[in-house]
Amino acid sequence: MIPNNDIKKTVCTFLNRHIKNHEFQGDEAIFTSALFNSLFAMQLVLFLEKEYRIKVENEDLDLSNFNTLNAISAFVEQKASCDCHEH
Amino acid sequence: MNTNLSPDQREILVQFRALIDKIISPVADQWDREETIPFEVIQTLAQQGLWGINIPENMGGQAWDMMTLGRICEEIGRGSASLLSLFTVHGMVAQVLMKWGTHIQKETWLPKLAKGHVLGAFALTEPDIGSDARRVETTAVLSGDVYVLNGKKKWISCGQIAGLFLIVAQCDGKPSAFLVPKDTPGFSQEPIRDMLGFRSAMLASLCLENCPVPRDNMVGVIGTGFSHVAGTALDHGRYCIAWGSVGLAQACLEASVRYTHKRKQFGVYLKEHQLIQEMIANMVSGTKAARLLCCHAGYLKDAGDPDMIMETAVAKYFASQNAVKVALDAVQIHGANGCSGDYPVQRYLRDAKIMEIIEGSSQIQQILIAGHGYQVID
DSSP states (O other), X not given: OOOHHHHHHHXXXXXXXXXXXXXXXXXXXXXXXXXXXXXXXXXXXXXXXXXXXXXXXXXXXXXXXXXXXXXXXXXXXXXXXXXXXXX | OOOOOOHHHHHHHHHHHHXXXXXXXXXXXXXXXXXXXXXXXXXXXXXXTGGGTTSOGGGTSOOOOHHHHHHHHHHHHHHXXXXXXXHHHHHHHHHHHHHHOOHHHHHHHHHHHHHTSSOEEXXXXXXXXXXXXXXXXXXXXXXXTEEEEEEEEEEETTTTTOSEEEEEEXXXXXXXXXXXXXXXXXXXXXXXXXXXXOTTSOOEEEEEEEEEEEGGGEESOTTOIIIIIIHHHHHHHHHHXXXXXXXXXXXXXXXXXXXHHHOEXXXXXXXXXXXXXXXXXXXXXXXXXXXXXXXXXXXXXXXXXXXXXXXXXXXXXXXXXXXXXXXXXXXXXXXXXXXXXXXXXXXXXXHHHHHTTTTSOHHHHHHHHHHHHHHHOO
C-alpha cells in the first residue's frame, strides 16, 4: 500500500507544475476553484493513471474523488488496492 | 523520442497511402463541389478497418497505436480534409466511449462504430455557443427513467449521416454528456451547405425537441460533460486535426513542386526562380516542424503521459497555422490557376482555414499555451 502522505506530496508536486507558488491544503477545493484551465481535469486523470498504474474509469468518475488532495489520496489508495487484488 | 516507424506501421501506412491516392485524392474536388462523400466510399473505408482504428480488438477494432493513427490522419488530410473531419469526430465518440463509457455503452456501440455500421458525431457547439463551451444552452431534465433533452446544436461535422451523437447539455445546471441515437423521437438534422471549407464533411444543425434519452445513455456523471467527456473528445479531435493539417500542407507542397516543375515563365521553369524557392523552402520546413510536433504529441499519448494534452494543443495550433500559410503560398505559386477549380490548391486553402477554427480555435489554443508557458517558466 502507498503511504497516504506520499500520495499527497506527489500529487501536490504535480499541482504545483500547473500552479506555482501555491501551497495546496489537504481539504482545499481544487475543481471548484478558478485556479486551473479546462485541460486540467484530464491532465490530472492521466497523471494519476501513469503515476500509480491505475485506470480511472466510468464508475470512478465522481468529482468528489478529485476535488481535494485528501480525496485524491484516498481514491488512489483505494483504487491501487483494488487493482492489486484484481491482479 | 523515436519517430521511426516499425515494419508493421510502415506497411499499414503504405496501404492507406495507396488507398487515399486511388479512391480519395482524385475525387476530393468533386466531393467538394457536390458537398458530399459517397456512401460507397465510407463502406470501402470500413472494409479497410478505418473506422475502428482506435477501438480495441475485442470490440471489433484495430487497436492501433496513436502514432499510427496520427500518420493515417496525415494521409487522409492529404487527400480530403472533409473526410478527415468525419474520421475525427467518429474517433472522438469512440475515444470517449472507450475512456468513460459504461460496460453496456461500450458493448452496445463500439462494435458498430468499429465496423462503420454506425458513424459517430460530437455535438458541443450551438448557434450561440462556440468557444465558451461550458455554457451550452441545451438542457437535459430527468423525468422518470429518461432525460428529456431540448436545444439546438450547430456546425456538427458528419451530422447529416451519423447514427450516434454525443450531445453535451446542461443537467441540473452542470455540463453533462449523453448518447443520442439518430432515431430518437424529437431528434432531427438539417444539412448546412455553402461552407467556406470542409464542404463535403456533411455538416448539420441538430434540433432536440423533448428528446427522451434513457438514463443509461449518460456518459460519465452530471457535471463531467465538459471537463472529462468533452475534454477527452477534444483532445482526440485536436490530435487528428493537427495531423490532418500536416497532410493538407504536404498536399500543398506536393502540388506546388509538381506545378513548378512543368510551368515556365520568363523562359525557365518556375522552380528556377528564387522567390518560388523561398516559398517551397518555407513550406518544407514548416511542414516538417509541424509533423515533428505531432510526432511528439503521439509519442506522449502512446506513453500515457499527461503532458500529451498540452503538446497536442501546441501541435494543433502550429500545424493548423502552418497549413494556412502553406496553402496561401501554394495558391500564390499557382497564380490564377490556383484560384480556379482546375487545381486542388483552392480547396486546400479553404479547408486550411477551417483547421484553425475547429476543435478549439487558434485563439483558445493560444490562451492555453500561453497560460502553460507562464506556469512552467519562472
